[in-house]
Amino acid sequence: MFMGEYSPALDDKGRVSIPVKLRKAFGEDALVEKLVVTHGLDKCLMAFRNEEWNEFVEKKLMPLSQSDPKNRMSVRFLVGGACECELDKQGRMVIPSNLLKYAGITNDVIILGLFNKIEIWSKEVYEECRPDGAIMNSFADELGF
Amino acid sequence: MFMGEYSPALDDKGRVSIPVKLRKAFGEDALVEKLVVTHGLDKCLMAFRNEEWNEFVEKKLMPLSQSDPKNRMSVRFLVGGACECELDKQGRMVIPSNLLKYAGITNDVIILGLFNKIEIWSKEVYEECRPDGAIMNSFADELGF
DNA sequence: TTAAAAATGGGGAAAAGTGGTGAATTTTGT
DNA sequence: ACAAAATTCACCACTTTTCCCCATTTTTAA
Numbered sequence: 001m002f003m004g005e006y007s008p009a010l011d012d013k014g015r016v017s018i019p020v021k022l023r024k025a026f027g028e029d030a031l032v033e034k035l036v037v038t039h040g041l042d043k044c045l046m047a048f049r050n051e052e053w054n055e056f057v058e059k060k061l062m063p064l065s066q067s068d069p070k071n072r073m074s075v076r077f078l079v080g081g082a083c084e085c086e087l088d089k090q091g092r093m094v095i096p097s098n099l100l101k102y103a104g105i106t107n108d109v110i111i112l113g114l115f116n117k118i119e120i121w122s123k124e125v126y127e128e129c130r131p132d133g134a135i136m137n138s139f140a141d142e143l144g145f
Numbered sequence: 146m147f148m149g150e151y152s153p154a155l156d157d158k159g160r161v162s163i164p165v166k167l168r169k170a171f172g173e174d175a176l177v178e179k180l181v182v183t184h185g186l187d188k189c190l191m192a193f194r195n196e197e198w199n200e201f202v203e204k205k206l207m208p209l210s211q212s213d214p215k216n217r218m219s220v221r222f223l224v225g226g227a228c229e230c231e232l233d234k235q236g237r238m239v240i241p242s243n244l245l246k247y248a249g250i251t252n253d254v255i256i257l258g259l260f261n262k263i264e265i266w267s268k269e270v271y272e273e274c275r276p277d278g279a280i281m282n283s284f285a286d287e288l289g290f
Numbered sequence: 291t292t293a294a295a296a297a298t299g300g301g302g303a304a305a306a307g308t309g310g311t312g313a314a315t316t317t318t319g320t
Numbered sequence: 321a322c323a324a325a326a327t328t329c330a331c332c333a334c335t336t337t338t339c340c341c342c343a344t345t346t347t348t349a350a
Contacts, residue, residue, distance in 0.1 A: 008297080013338090017297060036148075041281050057146075057260065060288045072186060074284055076264070077276040080257035082148040088340065090297070098150050156308075158328090165306060234331060235307075 001025055002113030007123060009108055014100065015092040016120065022113050023091055035118070037095060038082035042129075045095070045103050045120040052116050053082075095120070146170055147258030152268060155254055159245070160237040161265070167258050168236055180263070182240060183227035187274075190240070190248050190265040197261050198227075240265070 006019045023031040026049065036053040040046035048056065061078065064071040081102070085093040095105070108123035136143075151164045168176040171194065181198040185191035193201065206223065209216040226247075230238040240250070253268035281288075 011298070013300090015298095020296065039278065041278050041285055043278065056289070062260070066186070069187070070280065070283075073274075073276040073280050075259055076257055077278075077280060079148050079259050080150050080264070084148070086339095090341090092297090094338080096149070098152075153307080158309095160308095162307065231329095233329080237307090239328085 001115050002118055003115070004113045006111040006113075007108060008111065010095075010100075010105055011092075014094050014097070015088075016095055016109055016111075017090065017092040018087060018118075019111065020091065022111070022118060023087070025113060031091075032087070034084060034086050035093065036082055037085050037093075037099060037120070038079075039077050039099065039102055040119055043103055043122075043125050045099050045105075047085075047118040047120060048116070050084075146260050147263055148260070149258045151256045151258075153254055153256065155245075155250060155252055156237075159239050159242070160233075161240060161254055161256075162235065162237040163232060163263075164256065165236065167256070167263060168232070170258060176236075177232070179229060179231050180238065181227055182230050182238075182244060182265070183224075184222050184244070184247055185264055188248060188266075188270050190244050190250075192230075192263040192265060193261070195229075 002022055002025045004021060006022070008017045008019065010016055018032070018035070020031075026032065032049060034050060035047040036050060037045055037047045057079065061075055064075065066072055066075075081099065083096050083099065085095065087093050100106075103120065103122055104125050105120070105122040110121040110123050110126045112119040112121070147167055147170045149164075149166060151167070153162045153164065155161055163177070163180070165176070171177065177194060179195060180192040181195060182190055182192045202224070206220055209220065211217060211220075226244065228241050228244065230240065232238050245251075248265065248267055249270050250265070250267040255266040255268050255271045257264040257266070
């Protein structure tokens with residue numbers, strides 16, 4: 001289960017290092033070695049473990065009717081944008097330039113763990129829309145706090 | 146499984162190079178050496194491995210009733226437009242000029258991997274209709290994000 | 291404070307992409 | 321039908337990018 005916020009940097013070679021806490025999120029022994037990265041909703045990227053990605057593609061994406069232009073665009077957005085990124089021995093991965101551009105990532109990065117997925121943001125972009133306590137007021141009751 | 150976005154160029158000789166990641170998409174050892182290219186839905190071309198193309202033709206196209214004029218047109222569009230393109234030792238293929246014209250391809254190209262097929266776009270054309278995050282909002286629930 | 295783990299920076303080898311040349315085949319004109 | 325020209329095709333060589341690993345710095349924990 002992914003959780004938490006981290007802020008590594010994009011180095012000169014386009015690498016982002018994935019924190020060990022996230023790599024260990026699915027069992028202490030087996031570090032995550034590979035992530036599927038693609039366009040996220042909002043101006044960010046999302047990354048999945050292979051297992052989650054494959055399940056998602058098979059169950060949600062492949063059944064979509066290709067006669068609907070909107071479905072075709074969605075598949076292009078998600079699968080056409082996807083990249084299987086291997087982590088090097090130090091836990092870093094190279095993110096393709098088209099994805100970096102989409103998310104507006106140039107230097108500092110914010111990585112969020114969100115149960116089954118990871119979100120990757122440009123720090124500047126994320127600070128613009130970072131959620132604060134106020135947004136929770138309408139939810140507090142139904143969440144049971 | 147094809148995935149990802151790539152942007153090679155059409156060179157002076159009408160060759161487009163297919164990225165190694167796509168050529169390896171169906172097993173590390175066996176690089177794709179040949180693709181069947183034909184008209185795509187929307188203003189692009191689509192390309193298949195022989196296996197996928199044959200299955201598609203047999204299961205979807207051949208059963209179509211030839212008494213329906215719409216079916217006859219579909220077969221002309223897909224089979225009449227198809228070309229078996231071999232890749233050279235460097236992974237490039239020559240695309241017939243009628244297909245280039247259909248897709249409006251003159252210089253820069255965008256290639257998308259979409260699980261069982263590859264789409265080939267003119268870069269200019271694709272930028273005009275490139276999907277963004279907004280298109281996904283209506284799907285978020287049903288896709289399970 | 292010290293040791294271990296994690297993050298960061300960098301360099302070298304290998305792979306992939308690109309341009310180009312010569313042979314072979316097809317087309318054209320006489 | 322034959323020769324010349326043009327186009328196509330296959331492969332070679334160079335440039336660029338990518339990948340993988342080593343070394344150093346920084347952080348964390350004992």
